[in-house]
Amino acid sequence: MHVLIIPSEEFLPPQSHLAGIFQKHQALALQKADCKVGVLSVRQSLSVPMIVKAMLYRLAGKETNNELRQKNLGELFSLLYDKTFRIEKFITRENIEGLDVLRIEGFYFLPPGKHSNHLGWLKAGKKVFANYCSVNGTPDVIHAHNAVYGGMLANQLYKNFRIPYFITEHSSYVARNLESRFILRDIKRSYLQAASLFVVSDFLGKKIDDLFKEKLRWKVKPNVLDPWIENAPMPANAKPVSPFLFISIGSLIPLKRHNDLVDAFGKQFSGNKEVQLKIAGDGEMKTALIQQINKLNLQSQVELLDRLNREQVLQLIDKAHCLVLCSDFETFGVVLIEANSRGLPVIATRCGGPESIVTEENGLLCPFGVSDALSEAMKRMYTEFEKYDQQKIRNRALELYGTGPFAKQLIREYEAVIE
Numbered sequence: 001m002h003v004l005i006i007p008s009e010e011f012l013p014p015q016s017h018l019a020g021i022f023q024k025h026q027a028l029a030l031q032k033a034d035c036k037v038g039v040l041s042v043r044q045s046l047s048v049p050m051i052v053k054a055m056l057y058r059l060a061g062k063e064t065n066n067e068l069r070q071k072n073l074g075e076l077f078s079l080l081y082d083k084t085f086r087i088e089k090f091i092t093r094e095n096i097e098g099l100d101v102l103r104i105e106g107f108y109f110l111p112p113g114k115h116s117n118h119l120g121w122l123k124a125g126k127k128v129f130a131n132y133c134s135v136n137g138t139p140d141v142i143h144a145h146n147a148v149y150g151g152m153l154a155n156q157l158y159k160n161f162r163i164p165y166f167i168t169e170h171s172s173y174v175a176r177n178l179e180s181r182f183i184l185r186d187i188k189r190s191y192l193q194a195a196s197l198f199v200v201s202d203f204l205g206k207k208i209d210d211l212f213k214e215k216l217r218w219k220v221k222p223n224v225l226d227p228w229i230e231n232a233p234m235p236a237n238a239k240p241v242s243p244f245l246f247i248s249i250g251s252l253i254p255l256k257r258h259n260d261l262v263d264a265f266g267k268q269f270s271g272n273k274e275v276q277l278k279i280a281g282d283g284e285m286k287t288a289l290i291q292q293i294n295k296l297n298l299q300s301q302v303e304l305l306d307r308l309n310r311e312q313v314l315q316l317i318d319k320a321h322c323l324v325l326c327s328d329f330e331t332f333g334v335v336l337i338e339a340n341s342r343g344l345p346v347i348a349t350r351c352g353g354p355e356s357i358v359t360e361e362n363g364l365l366c367p368f369g370v371s372d373a374l375s376e377a378m379k380r381m382y383t384e385f386e387k388y389d390q391q392k393i394r395n396r397a398l399e400l401y402g403t404g405p406f407a408k409q410l411i412r413e414y415e416a417v418i419e
Helices: 021-032 048-059 073-085 117-136 147-161 181-193 202-212 227-231 258-269 286-295 310-319 334-341 371-387 390-401 403-418
Strands: 002-007 036-047 091-096 099-108 141-145 165-169 196-199 218-220 244-249 275-280 302-305 322-325 346-349 363-366
Touching (some): 002 021, 002 147, 021 036, 021 227, 036 048, 048 073, 117 147, 141 147, 141 403, 147 181, 202 218, 244 258, 244 310, 244 371, 258 275, 275 310, 310 334, 322 371, 334 346, 334 390, 346 371, 363 371, 390 403
Parallel strands (some): 002 036, 196 218
């Protein structure tokens, strides 16, 4: 079976090792199940007004103050012509772990903005799709990730070529009604005409229903584990009794509420050197968190780590006793299933996705934004840790989120529409 994956974000771009990572895990799971898998990656840069402005500046003898300042008038004219009429010149091809990845650099017809960005994105997407088919043949199915704009592109390709398509919705933007009102009709049509609409949690599906004020035809299809983490050998030695280590992994942004975590930890464990907290990530809240840790005199117990690669993430999880996620909003919570896959119990706030992951057997749930409740959950985890069966936690995670079961389920869905 030939499956083409269309992420809405860039696929593993050099500037971000996390963008497109969930799509990569799915692609590798399908590839391992003997599917032929390709990936399209669309990036937008520059706009018509930006290039025209640069040309006018050149004619007036002025310098632009952006990435076009090194180009002369002829080069700017050629760039505008190519971006408008020969966008295929901006296609590149790459092999990533056996996946054929075609990238294209499209551009914005108008200044970047959520009401019009889809115009250039979809034009570039259709062009790179045609190039992909000329090299690899027409795929049997298309699997888009997020309606904006991968699902919208898949919908247009379906109209033109009748290739059945699937959408997996991960994004909180649609659920929180943050997308442009001008494309809501296109989003809904993409959902309705898909062979299947998958959502990563029941919570997300209900949010989408609320937005469109009707029950859409969706199925819960959670994210898949990183195959590398799934298959990594488990530690030979049991975790040390002391110090008891809580960890949190995620961007240091307000949405993740690490300030609540530090506050909750301090209320319960301040001065108890047998309990530690390590927070891995980077972001705008880092300075404020350092100040908070110092103010609460927790420097000897709470450590802020930098952003970690997957080897370092695995090492941290395997040393820890519990992972904590205390976000305001999550459509799923991949870090929770990664921790569970290593036998680690978790604590999570009731912020959407975690409710479909966390059970009495693998962790605790508490209200978001309430540090006292989080503090009590951490105390309970510390005192009742021994009751959690780490092997059962791991087995359940592999059964629900492992690459083998995941690929089999998807292939059954695909086969049902192409027979």
